[in-house]
Amino acid sequence: MSDTSVLSRSEQKRRQILDAGRELFMAQGFADTSMDQVTAKSGVSKATVYNHFPSKEKLFEEAVRTRAEEVFAALPELDAMHKHPEEMLTQYFHSLLQILLSDDGSCMCFLLMSEGRRFPDNARLIYESGFGRGLREMALYLAQLDANGTLRIPDADWAASKLLGIVMPPLPMMCAGFAPLIIPPVDDVRRTVRLFLRGMDAAN
Amino acid sequence: MSDTSVLSRSEQKRRQILDAGRELFMAQGFADTSMDQVTAKSGVSKATVYNHFPSKEKLFEEAVRTRAEEVFAALPELDAMHKHPEEMLTQYFHSLLQILLSDDGSCMCFLLMSEGRRFPDNARLIYESGFGRGLREMALYLAQLDANGTLRIPDADWAASKLLGIVMPPLPMMCAGFAPLIIPPVDDVRRTVRLFLRGMDAAN
DNA sequence: ACTAAACTGAACTGACCAGTTTTGTTTTGG
DNA sequence: CCAAAACAAAACTGGTCAGTTCAGTTTAGT
Numbered sequence: 001m002s003d004t005s006v007l008s009r010s011e012q013k014r015r016q017i018l019d020a021g022r023e024l025f026m027a028q029g030f031a032d033t034s035m036d037q038v039t040a041k042s043g044v045s046k047a048t049v050y051n052h053f054p055s056k057e058k059l060f061e062e063a064v065r066t067r068a069e070e071v072f073a074a075l076p077e078l079d080a081m082h083k084h085p086e087e088m089l090t091q092y093f094h095s096l097l098q099i100l101l102s103d104d105g106s107c108m109c110f111l112l113m114s115e116g117r118r119f120p121d122n123a124r125l126i127y128e129s130g131f132g133r134g135l136r137e138m139a140l141y142l143a144q145l146d147a148n149g150t151l152r153i154p155d156a157d158w159a160a161s162k163l164l165g166i167v168m169p170p171l172p173m174m175c176a177g178f179a180p181l182i183i184p185p186v187d188d189v190r191r192t193v194r195l196f197l198r199g200m201d202a203a204n
Numbered sequence: 205m206s207d208t209s210v211l212s213r214s215e216q217k218r219r220q221i222l223d224a225g226r227e228l229f230m231a232q233g234f235a236d237t238s239m240d241q242v243t244a245k246s247g248v249s250k251a252t253v254y255n256h257f258p259s260k261e262k263l264f265e266e267a268v269r270t271r272a273e274e275v276f277a278a279l280p281e282l283d284a285m286h287k288h289p290e291e292m293l294t295q296y297f298h299s300l301l302q303i304l305l306s307d308d309g310s311c312m313c314f315l316l317m318s319e320g321r322r323f324p325d326n327a328r329l330i331y332e333s334g335f336g337r338g339l340r341e342m343a344l345y346l347a348q349l350d351a352n353g354t355l356r357i358p359d360a361d362w363a364a365s366k367l368l369g370i371v372m373p374p375l376p377m378m379c380a381g382f383a384p385l386i387i388p389p390v391d392d393v394r395r396t397v398r399l400f401l402r403g404m405d406a407a408n
Numbered sequence: 409a410c411t412a413a414a415c416t417g418a419a420c421t422g423a424c425c426a427g428t429t430t431t432g433t434t435t436t437g438g
Numbered sequence: 439c440c441a442a443a444a445c446a447a448a449a450c451t452g453g454t455c456a457g458t459t460c461a462g463t464t465t466a467g468t
Contacts, residue, residue, distance in 0.1 A: 008436090009435065009445090047445075055427085114318035169369075198407060201406070213464095217414085249416045
């Protein structure tokens with residue numbers, strides 16, 4: 001009767017609670033979401049909610065963290081060996097921006113910023129799996145290009161942070177609600193990447 | 205007896221309430237600050253608080269807005285006629301970053317982002333007097349440089365947003381609590397400005 | 409000095425909410 | 439089939455908080 005591919009009744013409920021909590025937390029934040037709302041939305045009794053999660057904080061942490069990990073798991077990969085850097089970076093950032101500026105991605109960024117003080121451990125986890133990881137991989141990639149002789153990039157960490165800064169549309173503004181929140185077209189990303197590469201190139 | 209340079213008793217109280225509210229809101233955000241805390245910190249009775257401000261929301265709006273306007277009023281000026289662009293931009297951004305990354309500045313940015321949905325009108329006001337204004341003035345400046353023939357900048361709006369993006373350290377991360385929150389030294393700012401200018405220059 | 413307005417302090421209202429408890433009912437594993 | 443666990447529904451506890459009320463005090467203008 002119990003199949004591994006089928007969730008047990010208990011795990012099914014747990015999933016429902018997580019989904020409902022996630023949706024509410026992402027739409028309203030932590031303070032403005034009540035456990036009664038979660039109860040109602042999940043279609044589960046309140047006692048069951050507290051059977052699965054000891055507190056509102058723990059539910060928030062797990063609901064948001066798991067989704068954040070899912071979202072950021074889709075980050076593209078950088079490959080220093082193949083493709084021209086301009087093309088590689090353009091494609092990489094185009095994918096990255098699609099993730100970050102998606103509904104879920106921007107909500108995650110918003111939560112990371114607005115609830116970062118209340119949940120520092122959580123925020124750090126999300127940061128590490130998202131922006132932090134992107135920054136690290138980008139620095140590594142640029143350093144490889146430098147080692148290759150493809151480009152001359154003396155300070156890869158510095159360059160990586162500058163590159164991310166110039167490619168990303170202003171997230172803070174978007175989160176605050178003046179949100180075109182439009183994913184820039186590929187051509188715009190390419191134009192930005194070229195501006196950066198020319199700036200680095202002309203430095204030498 | 206009543207001197208214009210001296211606040212009336214009533215205005216004095218009002219000022220005390222605003223100051224206390226501002227400090228608490230900036231340190232704790234809207235939800236985690238209670239009106240009883242404001243009452244205690246202002247050294248004024250609760251009834252007096254509600255004599256001056258009809259609600260917690262209105263107090264928040266006025267307290268934060270007035271301070272934001274003060275902070276951002278100190279934004280430096282751009283002058284296309286004097287000084288080399290590299291020097292002008294370096295000084296401009298160095299001043300800007302000192303304001304934005306000061307204790308009050310970064311708190312304002314944080315509040316703008318985290319409470320933006322609850323107070324959209326307020327957030328827009330602060331945005332317009334801060335980032336929006338900076339963006340507008342920067343675009344104007346770059347367009348003047350283009351008209352001058354000093355630089356070739358076909359799309360000043362695009363260039364301005366890219367320039368701001370590359371110069372600003374990653375505010376979101378800082379606000380989330382992974383905050384070096386270090387004001388970059390002038391040399392670092394200059395290096396970034398030169399990266400941008402070279403990138404623009406090499407495009408033509 | 410007198411009046412009206414503003415202030416104090418403290419108690420109070422009404423609402424909301426996190427978390428618990430209770431009384432059963434359903435499901436699950438052996 | 440039978441216990442043990444998980445569940446539903448709803449009431450309840452204890453605490454917090456925005457905002458009000460009120461009786462009595464202080465201040466400001468005339």
